Amino acid sequence: MIELTLQFLSFMASALLILIGIAGMLFLDNLIKKIIAFTLLSDGVNLALVSLGYFEGGVVAILTPGTSVAEFPQNAVLIFGPGIVLTNIVIGVSTTAVLVALTMVLYKRYGTLKASKVLKGERK
């Protein structure tokens, strides 16, 4: 039987976010909605990465005055998740910017945001 820990629950939440993101990117017609679904997908991945480092009773991996040097490594959370999320957020920003810029150009050219009409290639 799976125990309902905080880590398990946040893993499930990130799986749901990933599913919603994939479904939105595949099945929604509006390009802006597709981009929103893409950011949801990337948020789901970020949530999964952050929850990797979590364990019960962990503390933030930053030393504060008076911390015990011997106990800190056992108590501190794992740092690889937040470390990767840090860069993932910034890369998400840049990819979203490129996507939005391309969408702007498509809108100016076709006069519509519907992917189905853009694919048919109707010029304005």
Add this chain to the structure above:
Amino acid sequence: MEMKELRGSRGVLAAVALLIIFIGVTVAFVQLNGNVARGISPEYNRLAHLQQPNSLSAWVYDWRGFDTLIETGVIYVGAVVSVLVIGRGLVRMKQVEGEEPVPQTSLDLKIGSVNAILKYFIFPLVILLAAYGILIVTGAATSGGGGFQCGVVVASAYLIGAVFFGKKNPLNFRRKFLIAIGSFGWALYALLGLPGYLVTGYWQYNVGTDLWSSIAGFPAQIPSILHTIFGDPYRLALVLKGGTFYSTAGIVPLINIGEAFNVIGAICLIFLVFIYGWSDTEEAKA
């Protein structure tokens, strides 16, 4: 794909495919739950009192410093690409040479409901947010901060100024300034690896902190002048339960500054091109 195409057998197939993806992701997470291998993280937490209190920053710029260097390049390239896509004045590709470029109309944001009091307080807010970003990057070694965070905070200050003041943005970053600090930050990050490479043969070896040179088999001894140049400016007294450690973060705060400059340049460039557009005539006028 339009919604009406999803009725019938196509819709069933799509639902089954999504279900398979969901089951796969969920099973992977269930197997991972509680069984995460700790990897290199505890080692960096164990070394935190000898290097810098914020072990996350040490991990990002020390253990995966190359990764972060390349990712820094990715965001800069993203900014440049969105500039090229929106304002296709700089580069004309051969296939599209005959076409008219995308018409340039800068989005002049007008917010009618902003009253005088709000506008009066926004200028101090912009200045203080920029100063807060600088505080974050200077305290990166000891607290939860760093280059990325500083860049995002300063970029948000720029965005607030653009939203409330339109073209008269108080934090009026020029395009040449943004491109200059973006590339300067990237160059600073990359070149800070040079001293470590010249002495030890490892690019981006942290010559200021110098954790590993006492270990047998390490290729070289670090000259004390490098300790003075790169180590002493960031030396702090860490008063902990195990004693007082006079440790230093070495080159990591400097790398953070380079990172911050790069992110400010890139994200502000993205905001600038989305809000004001990009055409060479306006730059010539200004």
Add this chain to the structure above:
Amino acid sequence: MVMLFPMMGGEITPIVVGFAIGFLFGTQVYSNVSRRTVVMIICLCIVGASLFQAPVFTWSLIGGYITDGLSFAAPFISATIGILLGWAVRGGK
């Protein structure tokens, strides 16, 4: 316990670096606000610096540490002054 010396390099360098970066950004500030607003910025900056507290592991007066619970984020103040100075020197209206 107020302690001016010995202070470490890590307490001075952030102040200097904050001033330098602030000056660089201050050269890009273009605004025509009154002198009262500038005074207000400085007051708000000191209030904000006392809210943010001194950086962790700062023990000297110059670093902003006075006692536990009362300390100032010195890099924040120096960055604000840097921005204002840069605006006065190279910025515009």
